[in-house]
Amino acid sequence: MRTVTYAQAINEAQEIALTRDPSVFVIGEGVPDAKGIFGTTIGLAQKFPGRVMDMPVAENGMTGICVGAAISGMRPIMVHARMDFTLMSFDAIVNTAAKWYFMFGQKQSVPLVIRMVVGRGWGPGPQHSQSLQALFAHIPGLKVVMPAVPADAKGLLLSAIGDNNPVIFIEHRWLHALTGDVPKGYYEVPIGNARVAKAGRDVTIVAASYMTIEAMRAAEALLQEGIAAEVVDLRSIRPLDRNTIVKSVQKTHRLIVADTGWKSFGIGAEIVAMVAEAGVHFAMPPVRIALPDMPTPTSPALAGSYYPTGIDILRSALVLCGRKQTVVARIVKEYAAAITEVPGFSPDQPDPTFTGPF
Amino acid sequence: MIKIDKKLFYEMLRIRMVEEAIAREYPKQEMRCPTHLCIGQEAIAAGVCAALKKEDVVFSTHRSHGHYLAKGGSLRAMIAELYGKATGCSEGIGGSMHLIDLDANFLGAAPIVASTIPVAVGVAFSRTMLKKPGIAVCFFGDAAVEEGIAHEAMNFAVLRKLPVLFVCENNMYSTVTNILDRQARRPIANLASGHGMTAQTVDGQDSGAVYTAANKFVGFIRNGKGPGFLECLTYRFLEHCGPHEDGPALRPAGELARWKKNDPLSRMGRLFKGKEIDSMKEKISKEIRDAFSFARKSPFPSVNREDERLVYKEDHQS
Ligand SMILES: Cc1ncc(C[n+]2csc(CCOP(=O)(O)OP(=O)(O)O)c2C)c(N)n1
Numbered sequence: 003m004r005t006v007t008y009a010q011a012i013n014e015a016q017e018i019a020l021t022r023d024p025s026v027f028v029i030g031e032g033v034p035d036a037k038g039i040f041g042t043t044i045g046l047a048q049k050f051p052g053r054v055m056d057m058p059v060a061e062n063g064m065t066g067i068c069v070g071a072a073i074s075g076m077r078p079i080m081v082h083a084r085m086d087f088t089l090m091s092f093d094a095i096v097n098t099a100a101k102w103y104f105m106f107g108q109k110q111s112v113p114l115v116i117r118m119v120v121g122r123g124w125g126p127g128p129q130h131s132q133s134l135q136a137l138f139a140h141i142p143g144l145k146v147v148m149p150a151v152p153a154d155a156k157g158l159l160l161s162a163i164g165d166n167n168p169v170i171f172i173e174h175r176w177l178h179a180l181t182g183d184v185p186k187g188y189y190e191v192p193i194g195n196a197r198v199a200k201a202g203r204d205v206t207i208v209a210a211s212y213m214t215i216e217a218m219r220a221a222e223a224l225l226q227e228g229i230a231a232e233v234v235d236l237r238s239i240r241p242l243d244r245n246t247i248v249k250s251v252q253k254t255h256r257l258i259v260a261d262t263g264w265k266s267f268g269i270g271a272e273i274v275a276m277v278a279e280a281g282v283h284f285a286m287p288p289v290r291i292a293l294p295d296m297p298t299p300t301s302p303a304l305a306g307s308y309y310p311t312g313i314d315i316l317r318s319a320l321v322l323c324g325r326k327q328t329v330v331a332r333i334v335k336e337y338a339a340a341i342t343e344v345p346g347f348s349p350d351q352p353d354p355t356f357t358g359p360f
Numbered sequence: 361m362i363k364i365d366k367k368l369f370y371e372m373l374r375i376r377m378v379e380e381a382i383a384r385e386y387p388k389q390e391m392r393c394p395t396h397l398c399i400g401q402e403a404i405a406a407g408v409c410a411a412l413k414k415e416d417v418v419f420s421t422h423r424s425h426g427h428y429l430a431k432g433g434s435l436r437a438m439i440a441e442l443y444g445k446a447t448g449c450s451e452g453i454g455g456s457m458h459l460i461d462l463d464a465n466f467l468g469a470a471p472i473v474a475s476t477i478p479v480a481v482g483v484a485f486s487r488t489m490l491k492k493p494g495i496a497v498c499f500f501g502d503a504a505v506e507e508g509i510a511h512e513a514m515n516f517a518v519l520r521k522l523p524v525l526f527v528c529e530n531n532m533y534s535t536v537t538n539i540l541d542r543q544a545r546r547p548i549a550n551l552a553s554g555h556g557m558t559a560q561t562v563d564g565q566d567s568g569a570v571y572t573a574a575n576k577f578v579g580f581i582r583n584g585k586g587p588g589f590l591e592c593l594t595y596r597f598l599e600h601c602g603p604h605e606d607g608p609a610l611r612p613a614g615e616l617a618r619w620k621k622n623d624p625l626s627r628m629g630r631l632f633k634g635k636e637i638d639s640m641k642e643k644i645s646k647e648i649r650d651a652f653s654f655a656r657k658s659p660f661p662s663v664n665r666e667d668e669r670l671v672y673k674e675d676h677q678s
């Protein structure tokens with residue numbers, strides 16, 4: 003084990019896949035360039051000439067081309083620096099890739115990985131910031147994963163590459179610089195398994211992607227109040243690990259879902275509905291923490307109130323666990339003060355070293 | 361000709377000085393939005409917009425400052441938008457990549473590559489259906505013609521003989537990827553003639569040549585002869601996004617230096633006396649200082665995150 007960044011973990015997974023399987027190739031706008039998609043593809047083009055490549059700014063056609071390659075012996079990894087750009091290829095993903103196996107009577111499958119980055123930084127604004135996991139997870143035929151920590155990024159990406167179905171692999175921009183222990187060599191983290199990131203008995207926080215980081219911070223603060231939160235890091239959105247979630251809420255009877263996407267019709271809605279359908283008794287009404295139902299505004303003055311944080315999770319958890327209003331207010335205030343005291347803290351910068359523009 | 365030369369030069373100088381001021385101020389981290397500067401490419405905005413009337417509409421991309429200014433967009437509102445202020449042209453909600461000025465008929469710039477091309481065609485379509493005068497102009501980069509929707513839009517424009525001018529600013533790069541790694545070796549203009557419209561390639565560093573070509577196109581488009589396509593060969597002096605130059609790792613040796621010798625401003629500047637240029641600069645500097653101080657003094661927007669009226673228009677057709 004050694005500590006590497008989330009971006010390096012992704013880079014390593016691709017390097018291993020390219021090494022062990024000659025049918026793997028990596029393609030996307032900017033993939034071989036010096037910045038290498040936030041560091042996730044740096045060096046690969048040099049190591050694997052002809053198999054790690056740029057592409058025309060033609061997301062729709064290129065996705066269809068990758069579907070063709072995938073049904074005829076290749077295992078393409080497509081990369082998009084922003085999830086928003088993949089909307090240009092929604093037809094190829096939803097009508098073609100997701101349905102090919104089904105609509106021809108299971109004759110050919112589509113082993114295709116599409117990596118997408120959720121933008122967040124300096125005013126990416128309405129068209130460079132969308133977190134559309136719910137949109138993709140709605141489609142039968144697609145698998146959707148959103149690792150939160152480096153070890154899962156590597157293991158899930160290797161799983162996705164080996165999977166014989168189209169897999170949407172979603173990376174939040176604020177995770178790339180995050181470090182963590184990552185095993186060396188080849189290993190898979192199975193798609194469809196959530197991870198109990200922290201065990202607890204009082205309240206369940208189900209989190210997706212970057213919100214897992216915020217949830218862990220909130221869970222830490224809750225401990226001081228004697229509340230043991232269980233943090234379930236989803237890892238896979240579809241298929242959803244119903245068992246792990248249901249088992250946790252059966253224990254805590256309190257549920258918070260924290261997502262990086264919009265609230266309405268989102269991941270939170272699916273999870274709350276699924277737990278309710280399972281007949282689990284809620285001691286308190288469940289809470290969804292997500293983006294307000296509004297496109298992302300650009301002004302830095304609006305970033306703070308737009309993006310939910312650990313503060314929102316903390317507040318909800320305290321309320322669900324029956325703490326009085328005055329206690330809630332005090333703890334939330336202390337927590338907020340502690341975060342904003344961190345040098346370089348800003349709601350539109352992932353870390354102090356970030357100097358824009360992306 | 362002297363009068364139009366002066367107009368073109370002044371407009372280019374103004375765009376250049378605005379972009380330079382943004383580049384100077386950007387490292388202060390007050391303009392917190394991705395910002396794509398057009399230094400090196402000013403002749404195209406100036407040349408094309410000089411051939412337009414107020415009633416003509418313009419659309420653009422992520423790299424839109426020059427087009428917005430040349431069409432008459434408010435400088436104050438643009439700078440305020442970059443600062444994310446409530447007085448910005450998109451109320452601070454859009455930032456540099458989402459400029460608009462309805463008074464100037466600059467109907468919108470958006471950063472999804474090629475996304476505004478069909479919208480421009482749609483405005484041209486409505487103008488013909490409503491029998492309203494004016495043409496639509498859409499600026500876009502060389503990468504935009506790689507997107508399918510660019511061609512879907514061009515085909516329809518030719519089919520319906522719509523009053524639209526497509527202006528492709530071919531600076532040979534999409535972010536840092538050279539055009540030879542993205543497109544077959546042939547003039548982009550050939551794609552447009554393949555669709556059945558008149559197309560021409562011009563030296564995009566020569567604002568006079570751009571103006572002359574644009575004028576010719578605008579003339580026949582106004583006469584109902586259908587769309588036209590102007591490919592302008594140009595070069596971006598700064599990095600794709602942000603205030604610095606691309607490092608030597610990203611460009612072939614000598615390329616930038618070669619193109620800097622072909623700077624549209626110095627090429628045309630020879631026509632004017634030093635004193636004349638100085639007084640233009642003085643006037644523009646004053647305007648820029650005013651715009652930045654307006655932007656800095658302006659309040660930030662305050663948005664209620666539950667306010668649906670920002671997302672959906674409330675009133676109904678009466
Ligand atoms: C659909 C889509 N794909 C990718 C991007 C990312 N992107 C932003 S600008 C750009 C380069 C566009 O190049 P070009 O059209 O030549 O314009 P230039 O930047 O050279 O002015 C790319 C690929 C995007 N914004 N939209």
Ligand SMILES: [Mg+2]
Nearest residue numbers: 501502531533
């Ligand atoms: Mg270009």
